[in-house]
Amino acid sequence: MSDIESRSANRRRRRRIWYLVLLALFIGGASWLAINRPWELKPASVEIEVVAKGPASRILAINGRVKPTEQVEVSSTVSGRILSVSVAEGQQVSQGTPLLVVDDTQQRATVAQVRSQLNGAQAQLDKAQVDLERAEALTATVSQRALGDSRLAVRTAxxxxxxxTALLAQAEDLLAQYVVKAPLDGTILSRGADAGQVVSSTTPLFLIADMASLHxxxxxxxxxxxxxRRGLSVVSRPTGHSGVIEGEVIYVSPSVDATTGGRLVRVSLPGAGEANLPVGLTVMLNIVVEARDDAITIPRQALVAADQPAVFLIEDGRAVLTPVQYIDWPSDRLIVTRGLEGGERLIVDSKKVRADGALVAVRE
Structure with a gap:
């Protein structure tokens, strides 16, 4: 066979192969179209839940921190150099326990001076009283003027x-303030004083708290x-503790902080003192704002992103857009107040539905 005839035979073979490939593609495409019918709308596969009434709660979950119910910042009422500090941070103290001593040398000298003056004045009073008694005994020979002078001297003395006496009491009271004492039974949370430090009435020295009562x-x-509001039930879980503490809201600030946009609340922690919870520990607070015995709830993802709140229900194989009213709350499930009665078949995820009236099929 010549080269020309050989090349012609090869071209015919390649042409037959291409014809067979195109035929296979055509048959495959026709089969896919016949099976899948892309021109026909297919129902979206959706998950549903049957709407039912039952107990539900609105719980606000926030983080708080452990605080002592009673704490006092201790400062010195006098100025001077600290001679000694007798307590350490973390130490438990009783009311009246000496915490530190400020140098009282000058005040002691003042007390001694006033006491000396008082002793002198007392001696003058004793002498004036003796003179008055003598004058009164000699009334017949002493003039009324002399008697009056003696009585005036006694009054003046x-x-x-x-x-x-009052000045001495004041000086001694001030002297006692050079020893700073604990104002309550508690624990030293912080200490900002050391021997040799010069302090004034504006210098914070100690922070003392009663660790037996915490919130x-x-x-x-x-x-x-x-x-x-006060009285709301709260379930608290301190960080690092497996147990929970059941308490209640005991204080609500009457105002919102304009800087943070937050409203301060305090929650009781019964038994927290015995649990040895440290001040500042993070506590997860679950505040029960509302509890209902017969409520309808829906998953948050069931809500349709529209101008008015609505959900999709299934009726006769189609999605039906149904308006609802609900209580907006930071929770995965929302309480519905209007629009659902119970027994409806609710589409759990509204994003699976193309539009109102779309075909849907329940996912098995």
Whole structure:
């Protein structure tokens, strides 16, 4: 066979192969079209739940921190150099326990001076009283003027003794303030004083707290601030503790902080002192804002993103857009107040539905 005839035979073979490939593609495409019918709308596969009434709660979950119910910042009422500090951070103290001593040398000298003056005034009073008694005994020979002078001297001496007695009491009271004492039974949370330090009445020295009585403090966002009130039940879980503490809201601030947009609430922590919870520990607070025995709830993802709240129900194989009213709350499930009665078949995820009236099929 010549080269020309050979090349012609090869071209015919390749042409037959291409014809066979195109035929296979045509048959495959026709079969896919016949089976899948893309021109026909297919029902969307959706998951549903049957709407039912039951118990439901609105719970606000926020983080708070452990705080002592009673704490006092201790400062010195006098100025001077600290001579000694007798307590350490974390130490438990009783009311009246000496915490530190400020140098009282000058004040002691003042007390001694006033006491000396008082002793002198008392001696003058004693002498004036003796002179008055003598004058009164010699009334017949002593003039009324001399008798009056003796009585005036006694009154003047009395007044001086009273003045110096009050001055001494004031000086001794000030001297006692050079020893700073604990104002309550508690634990030293912080210490800002060391020997040799010069302090004044504005210098914070200690923070003392009663660790037997603790509560939690938290800031509630202003979106939910109006829902807060005293007496609401709270389930608290301290960080690092497996157990929970059941308490209640014991304080609600009358105002919202303009800087943070939060409203301060305090929650009781019964038994927290015995549990040895440290001040500042994070506590998860679940505040039960509302509890209903017969409520209808839906998943949040069932809501349709539209101008008015609605959900999709299934009726006769189609999605039916149904308006609802609900309580907006930071939760995966929402309480519906209008639009559903119970027994309806609700499409769990509204994003699976193309539009109102679309064909849908329940996912098995």
């Amino acid at each position: 009395h007044e001086e003794v009273d003045r110096l 939690a403090e938290a800031s509630v966002d202003e979106l939910y601030a109006s829902e807060m």
